[in-house]
Amino acid sequence: MNSFGVKFRFTTFGESHGKAIGCIVDGVPAGLRVDEEFIQKELDRRKPGQSSLTTARKEADRVEILSGVFEGFSTGTPIAMVIFNRDQKSKDYSNIKDIFRPGHADFTYWYKYGIRDYRGGGRSSARETAARVAAGAVAKLLLREFNIEVDAAVVEIGGIGCSTIDFEYAKESVIKCGDKEIEKKLIEEVQSAAKEHDSVGGAVLVRAKNVPIGLGEPVYYKLDSKIAEALMSINGAKAVEIGAGVEAAKMRGSQNNDALTKRGFLSNNSGGILGGISNGDEVIAKVWFKPTPSIFKEQLTLNTKGEEVKFKLKGRHDPCVAIRGAVVAESMVALVLADMLLLNTTSKLEYLKRVYKDE
Amino acid sequence: MNSFGVKFRFTTFGESHGKAIGCIVDGVPAGLRVDEEFIQKELDRRKPGQSSLTTARKEADRVEILSGVFEGFSTGTPIAMVIFNRDQKSKDYSNIKDIFRPGHADFTYWYKYGIRDYRGGGRSSARETAARVAAGAVAKLLLREFNIEVDAAVVEIGGIGCSTIDFEYAKESVIKCGDKEIEKKLIEEVQSAAKEHDSVGGAVLVRAKNVPIGLGEPVYYKLDSKIAEALMSINGAKAVEIGAGVEAAKMRGSQNNDALTKRGFLSNNSGGILGGISNGDEVIAKVWFKPTPSIFKEQLTLNTKGEEVKFKLKGRHDPCVAIRGAVVAESMVALVLADMLLLNTTSKLEYLKRVYKDE
């Protein structure tokens, strides 16, 4: 249950304050140039401590490839990657050891497993998403061979939304924001929440370009349903939209249907997906993140003995998970697309004949 | 790729105008009373032609159990169910045979598979969801043994939303609407769209009661991510929210966190799920449906030769898929919960010891 994907399949492991986190990426076709530096750069994009707007926790997040790559190329065998945690033993957890932090998974892990790694979030920590980004980087390297690009941008924070989205600008933005005009306001919103010892929610838009027609496997492995699953599996995600999303539900069919012409579709309310299959247009998905549950205001909760306690969290936490979540969302969509790219190779006999033609 | 679930797993088959549709439900524990009449009633709730507000197409939708049930009880072997299609050969499809209907999967199926069952939507037709409802009915029978109830209600049509939700009332409502006050307005909205040869979108809320704490398998089989996947796999779904959903992303952490007390959680913004695991509160999900792509206005599209054509659909179609979609959404959530209920049995050694205790 810690694996995702069928043909391009990754499995992650690790707790926030254990020895290491990491992943095994299985199903990578042989012959792919695996650029370790690129994987590291992707991790660096997600890494905390990059600005005052994300947690000050220092994570070197140095990735190491243990297998599956030989002389720079994938060999078709599983690619294992590990990131050792630093200083994982040094902290004092006595103030959260017996407390169910509100909005956190402490309570549910405790009941489900009867035991809890109380050092930070353990397995439920957002730290796990570093392993997703490492796997996602391999997915991106594969997608690039087919000219497919996946980008993400923060498009709303604390109810303040962007009016335009420039994915190139988002790459430079300290909050991954896609709208230069509104960026400052969003930064202020994050700072204001932080100042009040509070946190704030936000939304991330993901776009995939040059996706070939035909990706997605109806009816229970549709491109949109797997993107929804992938994005909703990210810590703090509470809603996912495809294309026009909620807005589509407020339209008439005559408005929402994307007319198909020789120049392509005249609109993209569908988000590039029809019947669960990519239609050649840009694949568009939006994910909404709740405000970080870790706030520094006093809160009411229970402890493991079932007693009500007032509780005030200490430490360093992102006031807005959507910012670093943008990199994770991008990775998850890349991972879904890589899987779909591989799955689609057997959709028709003609494809199969191409593979097994005389060499 | 036509299967869903791991332990409570169903596989569907069938095209809208083929011989039959149906499913195999695998993993049903032995000893469950399988009430065939209940399954039929669930199908009747989804059945078209129930009112002027849904398609007039007549589907008897008579379900037949072929296996897995003996003397009224499940035997632990796969339960196959079949619904034979009536009159599937009688229609004339010449007007849609070579046309890619806008907003439909005609285009993507054609490119993906190089062949298309042009008699209606084929596999991509909403008719497939009857098989989901049949499987979902078995899931509900299992959940009932544990007092878990899943209900759904239409909560918005054409941008007009409900202010209260009464799931009991929704059961009687001709449009499955959960708000008696607003119901008439929603009916008018559907009628107005139909009159204009157009269609309209909507939203459905699903609620599960009495879900035990602990359901959901982090980190890639979380309860919320599987519900998102399940709901987004329904024809026409464009967005899924869990709990407060999009609204959560507009709040501060101090507002959104559900305080935990001896009386339970003081609010349910989480939708009953923390860290991907049920927390004992009501599980709440919302799914947004686009307006039916099948409208009777003239539209621009391409034919299979790549020529632009103006096109006007004939026939009978639901002006608002959300209405019958409510039953499907309810079924999908039930199917996810049944799977999670079975999966959770091995989450701790203590559970395992209970199973294998001396009998």
Added chain:
Amino acid sequence: MNSFGVKFRFTTFGESHGKAIGCIVDGVPAGLRVDEEFIQKELDRRKPGQSSLTTARKEADRVEILSGVFEGFSTGTPIAMVIFNRDQKSKDYSNIKDIFRPGHADFTYWYKYGIRDYRGGGRSSARETAARVAAGAVAKLLLREFNIEVDAAVVEIGGIGCSTIDFEYAKESVIKCGDKEIEKKLIEEVQSAAKEHDSVGGAVLVRAKNVPIGLGEPVYYKLDSKIAEALMSINGAKAVEIGAGVEAAKMRGSQNNDALTKRGFLSNNSGGILGGISNGDEVIAKVWFKPTPSIFKEQLTLNTKGEEVKFKLKGRHDPCVAIRGAVVAESMVALVLADMLLLNTTSKLEYLKRVYKDE
């Protein structure tokens, strides 16, 4: 758990004396000519009552395709097939209802499920294998597009083995025997066992020709390990060998290693598989069947109350399951190969590039 395969995946359902048995074959590439008559012929080869050497039970075994085929071609959607059982209600089961027949699954099904469909073997009946043969016929149609042929022959009965194997002859042989010289002896062996109200074991050799190099997915989806699993899952199978099998274990490495030359391998002790991957030589597997547990001699056993009873079975049963088992073994190997053929399409980037080249 009633499914087999990853990309070419089939799921079966049905009990020996229920309404119907059947299967859903998922993952068949679109554009494959699906010859219904061929599927029926394959079923006829397995069908009981073909001679005095197999059970006299009459099973029309009329297969009906319910979905996934349009105008004679696969559409990429699941192919459901059903075989309705005849006269399934007419029989009197009172003599076996409360008895655990020795060598049968009655005992284990009872304990595992707490309920048992006592009408014949229920789900554990060899009747289920008809669904495998139907699925296997579709696999064979796919393999034929790549010139791959799978054949099987009975090579030993009651300890009497064949010295040569002629798969063409086996097709005509009433006992699927591959050795004309020894056939009569084997027939006598079966008749002798039947006369004594007893049964007899045997072995079946399966051979696949023209298998391309590269099929099999190390290290837990190897071609040989999946063939072993597939063959061992057949009712009555007790041993599986690949290539030289048990004999290989009695050789020295210098004898057993197949020398590789420009003319190909000089021997085939490996059975066409190295490291779990096909090497281009003939794929060879042997499966050993125990004697049918259904014998008509008096036997000691327990009833469901835990009492010891002497018991004498009545009815019609194959004295040697290996004979009809040959067709099932052939089908299972075909199903494994079809799956492997599809899985291998993403083993290298080069294959992927071929699929997605400009069309």
Added chain:
Amino acid sequence: MNSFGVKFRFTTFGESHGKAIGCIVDGVPAGLRVDEEFIQKELDRRKPGQSSLTTARKEADRVEILSGVFEGFSTGTPIAMVIFNRDQKSKDYSNIKDIFRPGHADFTYWYKYGIRDYRGGGRSSARETAARVAAGAVAKLLLREFNIEVDAAVVEIGGIGCSTIDFEYAKESVIKCGDKEIEKKLIEEVQSAAKEHDSVGGAVLVRAKNVPIGLGEPVYYKLDSKIAEALMSINGAKAVEIGAGVEAAKMRGSQNNDALTKRGFLSNNSGGILGGISNGDEVIAKVWFKPTPSIFKEQLTLNTKGEEVKFKLKGRHDPCVAIRGAVVAESMVALVLADMLLLNTTSKLEYLKRVYKDE
């Protein structure tokens, strides 16, 4: 495809001469005491260089747990284990770099993947089995909680078979032999092969005691078919038998059927499995290993340019893989049983009710 199991699921990674090998074990119930020392001891049993009868290659095989264990107990999250390879870069591979070693997977990996990690066997090396033993050790710890013991013994080498099997003795035996009388002969056989620069095959018997009735999930996840798959996936395995195996196929039904009495079964030809489900008797399986393909005699083969070459291997290799293979076989059966133990928890409603009873 580098994963095995459904609920107790492990995934391995690593090449013989890469940085590290290891595994992720997913699905371990929380609350299991994970004895790291025991895992290390199991690895030590498999470790090469223990005597002159196995390869002199030194492998420290020091296992490190990276996740999933907290304060000595499993937490329900994935348990990652890693074994770093030592001196993996030091060797000179020039003599095998361009050669397809006979009987090895060099040839098939080359064709399948178009690239090959030529440093030793790469992924196809028996070194991968260390990861299986690490995972298997965790499986054994779980099984012990239910009093289930799995043991293995070498029962034949070079055609010389044991007449009795003492699993306790096998634990002490330098060649894991279960028959003190014949042990010396087997040792001589191995030494004789080694002296002749050759290798020799053998067989291993695995026995599981105290397996509860009911393990195994018909009809495509049967206990026997998964054991067959598991054992056949081990490097060098060429045949698998369950219970009486090949011998069963030479018997009459009246001989082979195990009579069931109040004292239990009077014989165990079935190997403790009926209809794919454990019957409470000892589970018995035998696996036959071919002689190590790595021999030091001159052999004919091709190089990667397609030229015939005479070739003489250098280095250190086990003359008989069956010896260390015994530990791997034992581990694989333990892994299958652990998975089956978890899967069976939902076989009947009664079990489910026990899990979810009021606590």
